[in-house]
Amino acid sequence: MRKERNVDLQKWTGPKRPYDLVKELVIALVVVTVLVGGLAAIFSSPDEPAVTLQVWANKAPGDFITTTVGELAGTTISASYGPPYNNASEGLKLGPLKLQKMAGITIPVYPAEDFVVGPLAFSKDVAVLAAVSQWKATPSDQQGKWANDYASAIEKAGDPAKVSASQDFGPVPTMAAGLLTLAQSNVLDGLLTTTVTPYPSDFTKPMLFLADSGYFDELGAAQHLHGDQWGMMNETGSYPGQSWLWLFSLWYQVEPFKSSPNADAEIFLWIMILTAAFVFMPLVPFVNRLPRLIPIHRLIWRKYYRDNNL
């Protein structure tokens, strides 16, 4: 009896059939071109205009003031972020591993100075410039007290415009109003992007400032883009977005990740483990046996098995 070869390992010498690869590729190219052209013509692509600091300041001045005061008080997301922007916190942890801290402060951003105090030097209002001078001449604990007191008063009143003028918040209200004016007149956008050259390509500072706002957050929620709405996997409108990120977004929707303060780091590690398992899946026990256990291959190669009575 002739011994069978391991056909998995060696060049196939059994029956063959004509197969025109080049023709297949050309036909595929024509079909996909027509398909893509049709989809593009019918569904187009989303183009929701970008939000600028000027738009934010004009459409939600109260929120702009509130966020500005939060930057001075050090209570916003970016003001309390940590690496790579600043040392306001250690950042997220993976058990004892502090990868965020270990990577260091490589993109320095100090929101009170970078978003508020520094840009206010370009104000043409003498009252604002005097307020900035008073702020700079004041010890940091007093600065914090003014900013926090004003933030509390805004929260209580519900709107900066409704805060009683009789209360003493030092130069903070004047500074916040001065920054609002700079933003509304489209000066602030340029000041936060043109730190190195007059032609910006790095939007770290204006975007961090904007992302601290309630306004930007509400825009995202309205477009079903929040983390608990499957987040950045979606796009504005009814487009499929980055649906291939579903496995990443999934873990933000379920416990224990959903409520973990270190969710970002934990999910990233978990995805790295899953990714390694995916890349080396042929070596993963049991999973690499599934194609034998669930015989979908009998459907794929049904003609071969039928023709050979296997």
Next chain:
Amino acid sequence: MSTMWTTRLRKATVEKFEPQDVLPDEQPSYVASFIYVFGVLTLAALFIIIGSGLWLTTKGAIWWHSSSVGHFVNSVHLWSVELFFVFMVVHLWGKFWMAAWRGKRLMTWVTGAIAFLASVATGFTGYLIQWDFDSQWIATQAKDGLNSVGIGSFFNTLNTGQAILLHVSLLPLVVGLIVIWHVILVRKNGVVPPLDANEIAGGTQ
């Protein structure tokens, strides 16, 4: 064994292939299923992605916001990416159920998986450079995950200049090279035979 580097390189590469292996005009009889089309469909979609991407590149990053032709080309780029991933995922599942890594084809699977991951990264940077609300939102959301493990110190999603260069230069190069490697491995090792196949059963030996 020659000591010449050129000879060694030729023996290790070109001489490993017969012309019939590089561009075969026949395949084993078992290559007879619609599932085999999805690898070629993925390649076709990739060609359209590259073509539309080059068109957008030559006109500049914000051209498509002010031109109806540009918006259409951007739409072609978007939908070719969507179809590219659909085709690739079907191709991938097909190869999984075929256990297509058998017979020293592990690297074919690995390069395919890495091509998928590199494509995800390329797609992600594409979403960062749209210069619209989508790119703003995605950049501010994604930064936290990257920062949390230290990657954000080197790749800043809010630095559009960095993202645009990664998207139009480095990452397409990575995807292109891995896909070429993947296709070479497929041609070199041939299409995996059916599970439990034997040539004798085909009645030819």
